[in-house]
Amino acid sequence: MCNRDIAARRRQHGVTLVELLVGLVIGLLVVTAAITTMLLSRTTAAAVSDMTQLQQQGSFALRMFGTQARQAGSVELTGENDLGAVSFDSTFTGFNGTGVAVSGTEGIGGAPDTVSFSNQPSTALARDCLGNIAGARMDSTFSVVKGNLRCQGASGLPQPLVENVADFQVWYRVKTSPSSIRRMTAEEVDDAKLWNAVRSVEICLDLQGTETGDHGRSTHVDCDGKVVPRKGLPRVLFRNVFDLRTQGT
Template structure:
């Protein structure tokens, strides 16, 4: 029997197929873009978290070392250091330098423009490791150098008032990255915190001996050329240390491509000029206090803090 209806198989026209392809491509592209943005956001958040952790660790280790500065074992703290003493100061440093350590002697060469850590300062701290119990011959390991050691052999007590631990902090390259470095008198430089590209130090000086900081000065302002006694007297007046740090992430942590001007000691404005960051910035005499960061898609973190020294520095 012939049917009056013929079964016809329906289909999509070429135009409909093209429209469907375009719509699906747009959806796929939107999904891919969302994944890329999500991954970039995750990378940025992770890099920012790492920067904060590094800044926190750097702050804690510098504060601990600085608070130990000038500590003397009870056997030597009861008497004042003779005025004729030529022993190195407990706290000292260099502006824009690279340190060289030979025993208790620390010297520095000026960093050239373009070198790793250009403008970064050198901070030198000295302190004793106390005897655990008088007559025990064992060192209390609560006081450490920047490598975490209390003494080279961990057993010898200080033999005199100038037998002190030495910690030298500065910026140099480590595994292709700038890092906050540590040197002691018995070792080469070792990285403490990677990603630190700028390390600034100002010294709070008590000029009238009332135990209150009068003003902050650079290391080169405290050094008297050819007069070690006057230089030592200046360092002995230091009552606090102001630290400024610039830390950076790896490449690609942010999509930001603009260059930045950063101030390690913060954006506080001086009363004279009111320019951003001018309270502690001095690019003419201390180039590291103003940092021009390139557009390299790195996150950067500025942090600064002040440490008040708790020990007398001339004992």
């Protein structure tokens, strides 16, 4: 064997145990960082998706409330004379035949409320909160059962509209005198027999997501103004006041 081959073999050698361990550690660190980044991205994406869904559900619910509330008590136009005077159908009987356009019940012990709206459809194709064609009177009742906001319409069978409902509270702006409007609960309105004096309805819908994570704050202010823990879940409060346009001012 020539001296050249011997010199080449001497230059060829493997890595030491220390070098191998160092390489393994560096590889594990890279893999760990990649997995951590992936999990963080996945958690963030899930949280964003959860919050987006809550926003969509809340917007849909408020739109549905507004559609029913703003037409509560409306009656069908039956004619107009040569002088421009109009006449309206006088057969409207109100929610469940009570003569009132808005009604509700107070949740026991802070439980979610219920609220009902009634009107006389102006066309034969008018639809209730579930898309059903109504008859001579259109009643829609909103309630919460097992975290689902439900509506009972013309079919008489309640159907879920929105899920993940943590709370649902309703107040009524009632005209108690020619110059006074009072904010009242359903129980207060019922005790005073002032359902016909309701001028607007205040809706508060509290939605809670399902994806745990860091959502910026550890507490949440609910419909009653109380500070409650988030428990790592996203919560969004939707609140709006809907005027009953047919009830005057």
